[in-house]
Amino acid sequence: MEKRIMSLEMVEICVTSRCNLECSHCYQHHDKNHHELAYEKLIEIVSFASSRNCQEYVLSGGEFFLHERAYDLLDYIFENTTCDDIKVVTNLSMADTDRISAYPRERIEFLVSVYGSPEAHDKRRGQGHYEKVAGKINELSQLGFRVSAICALDEENFTSLNEVLENPIFNEITILPVAPVGAAGMKDIPIKDSSEYADVLKCVYHNCHVYHDSEARCSLFPNGFSVKYNGDIFPCNLARDYGLGCIGNVSHKHIDDVISAFTNSDESNMYFEYKANSQVDECNNCPENKVCNRGCRIRALKFNNKLLSSDPFVCKIFTTQHEDIPFGTLYWGEAIVNELAAH
Ligand SMILES: C[S@@+](CC[C@H](N)C(=O)[O-])C[C@H]1O[C@@H](n2cnc3c(N)ncnc32)[C@H](O)[C@@H]1O
Ligand code: SF4
């Protein structure tokens, strides 16, 4: 019998690889300004997701607001879907707050990348960027919009994490462990792990209750998927960033056909068979399994070639495993780290 996805928790779309910045840590550095999804394709993706009652749209890039139809896309989603959880991941510097002011506050949230203190932020993003972005964050907040922070954290900026945590303006804070991938001049950052950085990562996991033990899985396919700016579709956003498990490409095919072909292929079986984290047998006797929630399935797949296996990144945080491999390598994989460092 033909399998069909009837509902979607979350769809993420990276609409363009265009960006106005050159952040020192950015893993997308070598794609910059090369790819963009056509507006018609974006509408096709949203219509597909909406027909499956998609609960959450995450719109990102590159820099989302550099897509010339970015605001039209938002208008389309507001007018043609009932979704009230629309997130825009942005550096915010090019956002037109006048245009945004017309949007319904309760349906959209802005996830803004900030990196700690003004000095730590500007070191990544360029002199004066923090001030500009802090001004726009204030504007959005005063207009009544929810603003959250995404903080990519590494050896260089973890000591100023408190400046983000203590800022009451943020609705939520997402912390991304950074791989010192070498893009855009990051070669001067040492690829090593201090015990303090390891402690901060441990503390993040202990305090991030979304990671804690639950039967609920993340929005991994078939609960969701992520579309890259070149039209490739991946089972989730991390798989997209890893370039792992591409489902197909929508540039020259309708998304309905691409998703349907994958859904009915043997390759998709492992995703459909995964129902709960307790299926990761090798973690069942680990005392940390309630805190790390058995880690990330896609990282497990990347490193162990097995979806239902332990995640080496969280194993390094909580156990004595992988002591000799840097966090960055465990997060991104040696191949990606080497490839980016070689540019
Ligand atoms: C690629 S950006 C795209 C959206 C937007 N341009 C922005 O910066 O928010 C999405 C997020 O990825 C993060 N990021 C970029 N390179 C990273 C890396 N090497 N490790 C971890 N996070 C990274 C950025 O800091 C940002 O929060
Ligand atoms: S992190 Fe975001 S703002 Fe910075 S270069 Fe990458 S895409 Fe652009």
Ligand code: SF4
């Ligand atoms: S620390 Fe590693 S082995 Fe232990 S539960 Fe987490 S992923 Fe599994």
